[in-house]
Each structure stands twice: as structure tokens, then as C-alpha cells.
Amino acid sequence: MxxxxxxxxxxxxxxxxxxxxxxxxxxxxxxxxxxxxxxxxxxxxxxxxxxxxxxxxxxxxxxxxxxxxxxxxxxxxxxxxxxxxxxxxxxxxxxxxxxxxxxxxxxxxxxxxxxxxxxxxxxxxxxxxxxxxxxxxxxxxxxxxxxxxxxxxxxxxxxxxxxxxxxxGARPVTPYVREEAPDVPGRDGTGPDMADVRGQPELKLALEMAAAGGHNLLLSGPPGSGKTMLARRLPGILPEMTFPEALEVTKVYSVLGLLAEGHALMRERPFRAPHHTLSDAGLVGGGAAARPGELSLAHNGVLFLDELPEFRKNVLEVLRQPLEEGVIHLARANQHITYPCRVMLVAAMNPCPCGYYGVAGRVCTCADYRRFEYNTRVSGPLLDRIDMTLQTRPVEYQHLAPAEAREPTSRYYRERVQAARERQRDRYRDEPGVHCNAQLPPHLLRRHCVMSRRAEVMLERAVRKYGLSARAHDRILKVALTRTDLEGHARIEEVDIQLAIDFRMLDRVNHPHASTQGPRASQAEPTFRPAGASGPASPRE
The missing domain is CATH 3.30.230.10 (Ribosomal Protein S5; domain 2)
Structure with missing residues (x-):
């Protein structure tokens, strides 16, 4: 039978x-x-x-x-x-x-x-x-x-x-009834807090903007300047996952059997920090069984690559297409598999192998060719896909002293980020596949990025002065739009564009005739929030 x-x-x-x-x-x-x-x-x-x-x-x-x-x-x-x-x-x-x-x-x-x-x-x-x-x-x-x-x-x-x-029909089984509604995934509040970070106002602002817009971020600076400490506090200021987002993440972890016992739904945004010995298959997925990699495990969350130049070059280069498209296509002899990988890439690196090039009071022991070889391990096309690049500095003693005023907590930043994300969801409610500014495709950029005349002039000068690519131009616009969402501007103003340009440090440092201050720095300075401030920042013009 x-x-x-x-x-x-x-x-x-x-x-x-x-x-x-x-x-x-x-x-x-x-x-x-x-x-x-x-x-x-x-x-x-x-x-x-x-x-x-x-x-x-x-x-x-x-x-x-x-x-x-x-x-x-x-x-x-x-x-x-x-x-x-x-x-x-x-x-x-x-x-x-x-x-x-x-x-x-x-x-x-x-x-x-x-x-x-x-x-x-x-x-x-x-x-x-x-x-x-x-x-x-x-x-x-x-x-x-x-x-x-x-x-x-x-x-x-x-x-x-x-x-x-x-x-x-001898003994019917009672169907399982879900005990709680999964509408709003919770956060237990036990993770690292931004209040632990002393000083560094410009880095905190950059982290807040990256979280608000879902932007990729690179931190470059000497050892002990807070790169890893800041990156590990990023999940605490990210907005809550919606139920559809949580369901997507849960499916990835389900197929790998990584769901913790008693936790049917992934409530926290993932934070993955693989070691630099990772293979390309371990990063994007693959192998004999074509399993998801670290990129997919970080879907709707953060992929943190510490010591970025120490990763093998072929591993870093496979990031290009997934960062653009938000999906990974794995082709095998008899099947094609697609994994989601809509992630925030956060990377950290030293300025040179010893870590102290350009640091006041320290002597760099690296030869010029070693510094050049170290920095060229990260290719230009990959750097072009990173929205924000910043230089970190050692924290000064006055910020470490016990008398320093208490820093804003992760809850303060998260509330501002959540409000900015709500504005973006409302703006893109009719745009399928777009949830935040970083995901805005080029054909929708001009529709949603409304600039003042002075902002347009500043962006044009920056593109000409630094020889920026079309992708870098678009990413500056997206970062500036995130700034308007955080501060509640009706349109992109000059200060928003200036800040977005300032947050592309490598574009200025790598340009042979560019200063590190950015165009028209005297007319529109970056806006930073003082430590301990409880309200929104005010532009300093």
C-alpha cells in the first residue's frame, strides 16, 4: 500500500x-x-x-x-x-x-x-x-x-x-495557544549604557545619527580611544524591531537552531562581532549546506568588524554587493538560495599597525610603506559604501575625572532615534522595501531630500573639491536627511549638509589638496551636544 x-x-x-x-x-x-x-x-x-x-x-x-x-x-x-x-x-x-x-x-x-x-x-x-x-x-x-x-x-x-x-481520536491533543501578543518586542535594559562613555560628544552624535538612519559607520583612531566601547553600545540606542522585522530575524536563527530555550521570538536587534580570522563563507554564508553567514545573522541589526584591516581582503570584498542590495544570492549546482542581510555595518580600525600615527605625545614606529600597506587593505569601493567615517581621539583627563557631570543615557538617545525612525516610516509608508534613510534608492532620493539653496551650493562645492563619487554624493544626502529627522527640520539645511560632509573624514583626508575641516567650515560648524544635555542640540552658525 x-x-x-x-x-x-x-x-x-x-x-x-x-x-x-x-x-x-x-x-x-x-x-x-x-x-x-x-x-x-x-x-x-x-x-x-x-x-x-x-x-x-x-x-x-x-x-x-x-x-x-x-x-x-x-x-x-x-x-x-x-x-x-x-x-x-x-x-x-x-x-x-x-x-x-x-x-x-x-x-x-x-x-x-x-x-x-x-x-x-x-x-x-x-x-x-x-x-x-x-x-x-x-x-x-x-x-x-x-x-x-x-x-x-x-x-x-x-x-x-x-x-x-x-x-x-483516542486522546486529542490540545492546540498550543500563544501566551502573549508579540506586537512590541521588549528590551530588558541590561546591556551596556551610553552613560559609561565619557566625553567624545562628536562620536556620540555620529552614533546617534547612524542609529537613526541605519547608516554604515567606520571609526578610526588609536587604541583605547573608545571605538569598541561605543560600537558595543549601539544596540542599546537602536529602535525597537517591528513584529515583521523580528519574524525575519527569528527565521534566520531558527534554521540554524540558535533560538534560546524559552525565547520563541528574537526581541533584540542582533549584534554580531566575528573575529578577523573569519572566512568569506562564514561571513556571507555558504559551505556544503549553504547555511546563513554572519551577515544574515546580523539581519536588521549590527555587524561589527573590529580591527577591519586584519580581515582578509577577499573577505572584505564580498561585502560590496550585500551592503548595496540587502540580500545575498548563493548559487549552487542544483539550487539558488537567497538570504536577507539588511545590516548596519560598524567597523573599527587603527591609523597604522602600531596604532599611534598622528597621536599627540606618542611616537609611531611604523615605516611609511607599512602604513600605506595597512590602510590599502580596505579598498576604496568598500569605503565608498560606508556612510560615515570618523577619527577618534584619546579621552582627555578632565572627562575621566569623577567630578564630570553624568552623561546622557542610552534611553535618552534611543527616544530621539525612535522619534526619527517614526518620521522615516511615515515618509516611506508608500515605498515598499524602504524602512529608513540608508535604504533609500537613488530614484527616490531627490523626491524626499528637499534642500535649501545654501545647502545645495555647499554640497556642490564638496563634490567638486573632494572629487566625490555619485555614491558618496547620495550617502551625504541620506546622512543629512537623517540629521533633519533628528532635529525636526522641514528641509535639509546648510548645517545638515556640513555635518554629513564632516562625517566623511576619509574623503577629506585622502584628497591631496583638501583640508580636514571641510568646505566653508567657518560658516557652518558641526553641531555637538554637550555632555549631560537633556534637550536637542541647537545649530551653531
């Missing part, structure tokens, strides 16, 4: 519905699994047979063939064991096929029939809803994750016997 039970196979961060076809025929006792089954799937026949016997079911002495269709899709993991076991029971006429027709199944079996949690329960539930299934039957540990999908019945089971009893 032929039986069919539906399950799902992961393809990227989505699931594809798979039919587990079980054929039971006369012949020598044999159990075979076909359909591009990888190692763990091929081994599932041993666990299925033991689980069925130890649960009290009698297996006929027949030839059993299991086909996982579509056959051209690789099947990995242990999620097929529960549907295969149920398919064997249907083929042996110990279950009615109608009882399994409207459900999608997934679960790993232990030898005694107990169910263990699986990876990718959330994508499996999404696939079940999209293909019109009434519900999913999953291990109880995966039920909170699957219940995030609206309009789907989730049946949590802990044992094969419990699953069979539900399908026969």
Missing part, C-alpha cells in the same frame, strides 16, 4: 513542502529512504524502526521504500522522522490516511519514541499556512516558535504514541 504524509525541507530561510511517500510491498524485509536524502535522513530509518517497536507497534515483515519528493531537492536534518513513522503506520493500515492529510509534520524521534526539537520550525509553519494546511504537528519544544504564525493550528506532542492517539 502507498501512503503520503507531508513534511517540509529547508531551502534558505524558507521551507518547501515535501511528500513522504511510503510504499509497503511483499519481499524480503528491507527499509530504504530515497530522494536525495543526506546522512541524518538516511540514518532516520534506524530510529524510526526502533521508535515504532519500542512504542508497541508491530511492523509487517515487508519491503518498505520511503521517497521524499521532490527528488531533486536535498533533504537534511532529522525533521522527517515523525512523518516517515506515521507514513509507515498508514501504509500498514494502522492509521487512516485521511487523518494526516490536512496537517504538516516534523519531528526527530529518539529510540523510545520521544520527540526531540528540530531546526526550522518557524519556516515549516509558514509553509504550512501558505499551502493551505490546517495546522502543524511538531515537538512541544517547537510549539511557541510555530505559534508565531497567525491563523495556524499548532499541535504540540512529546511522544510518537501521543501523536498516533491524536490522529486516531
Amino acid at each position: 502507498l501512503a503520503r504524509v507531508r513534511s517540509g525541507a529547508l531551502l534558505g530561510i524558507d521551507a518547501v513542502v515535501v511528500e513522504c511517500e511510503v510504499d509497503m510491498a511483499l519481499g524480503l524485509p528491507y527499509f530504504n529512504v530515497v530522494g536525495q536524502a543526506e546522512g541524518a535522513v538516511r540514518e532516520s530509518k534506524v530510529r524510526v524502526i526502533s521508535a515504532l517497536k519500542n512504542t508497541g507497534f508491530e511492523l509487517p515483515q515487508k519491503r518498505v521504500t520511503v521517497n521524499l519528493a521532490p527528488a531533486d531537492l536535498k533533504k537534511e536534518g532529522a525533521a522527517f522522522e515523525l512523518p516517515i513513522a506515521l507514513g509507515v503506520l498508514v501504509a500498514a493500515k494502522q492509521l487512516e490516511e485521511a487523518s494526516v492529510a490536512r496537517l504538516l509534520f516534523g519531528g526527530e524521534l529518539s529510540l523510545d519514541g520521544a520527540l526531540r526539537p528540530i531546526k526550522g520550525a518557524l519556516p515549516l509553519a509558514v509553509a504550512a499556512r501558505n499551502h493551505g494546511f490546517e495546522g502543524v504537528m511538531l515537538p512541544a519544544a517547537n510549539a511557541p516558535e510555530a505559534a508565531l504564525v497567525e491563523g495556524l493550528r499548532v499541535l504540540p506532542v512529546t511522544h510518537l504514541r501521543e501523536a498516533v492517539d491524536h490522529l486516531t
